[in-house]
Amino acid sequence: xxxxxxxxxxxxxxxxxxxxxxxxxxxxxxxxxxxxxxxxxxxxxxxxxxxxxxxxxxxxxxxxxxxxxxxxxxxxxxxxxxxxxxxxxxxxxxxxxxxxxxxxxxxxxxxxxxxxxxxxxxxxxxxxxxxxxxxxxxxxxxxx
Numbered sequence: 001x002x003x004x005x006x007x008x009x010x011x012x013x014x015x016x017x018x019x020x021x022x023x024x025x026x027x028x029x030x031x032x033x034x035x036x037x038x039x040x041x042x043x044x045x046x047x048x049x050x051x052x053x054x055x056x057x058x059x060x061x062x063x064x065x066x067x068x069x070x071x072x073x074x075x076x077x078x079x080x081x082x083x084x085x086x087x088x089x090x091x092x093x094x095x096x097x098x099x100x101x102x103x104x105x106x107x108x109x110x111x112x113x114x115x116x117x118x119x120x121x122x123x124x125x126x127x128x129x130x131x132x133x134x135x136x137x138x139x140x141x142x143x144x
Contacts, residue, residue, distance in 0.1 A: 025077055046097035053093060053100050054085050061109070068110025083111065 011028055012021040021030040040048065058065060062081065069080035078086070087108045094103040117133035124130075 025079070027077055029077075042097065046100070049097050049100050050089055050093055051085070053102065054088055057102055057107075058084060058088075064109060068112075072111040084108070087111065 011023050012030065013023060014021060015033075018033045018035075019030060020033055021028065023029070058081070065084045066080045069083045073080045073083050076083075088106075092103055092107040093100055095101055118136070120131065120133040122129055122131050
C-alpha cells in the first residue's frame with residue numbers, strides 16, 4: 001500500500017502494484033519493480049561480475065568510503081557508496097567477463113578538493129593496512 005505523506009503534494013512512500021516509491025536524500029523516487037524473464041546477455045553478465053568484484057572489494061571498508069565520499073555525495077541523489085562504485089567501476093577494473101579483477105593503482109577511495117598524496121606507500125600491519133605519504137610542510141592556514 002502506498003501512502004501520501006503531508007497531503008496530496010507530499011511525499012509518496014510504499015508499494016502499489018508493481019510501482020515502489022520512497023524518499024532518498026529528501027527527493028521522491030518512484031521505480032517500477034522489474035521481473036527478470038530472460039537469461040542475461042554477455043554484457044549483462046560482465047556488468048554483474050564487475051559489481052560483484054567491487055562490492056566484495058569495498059564491503060570491509062565502508063567506513064573509510066563514507067569518510068572519503070560523503071562530501072561528494074552531499075546535495076546529490078547518490079550516497080557515498082554509490083559514488084565509490086560509480087568512480088571505480090569505470091577505471092579500477094581490468095579484464096572482461098569472466099576474468100575481471102581490481103586494478104589497484106587506479107582505485108579511488110575518496111573524492112574532494114585535497115591535493116594528491118606525494119610518494120604514497122601502503123604496507124601490511126597486524127591490524128590491516130598502513131598508508132603513509134609525504135607532506136610539503138604547509139599548514140592549511142598558509143594555503144588560503
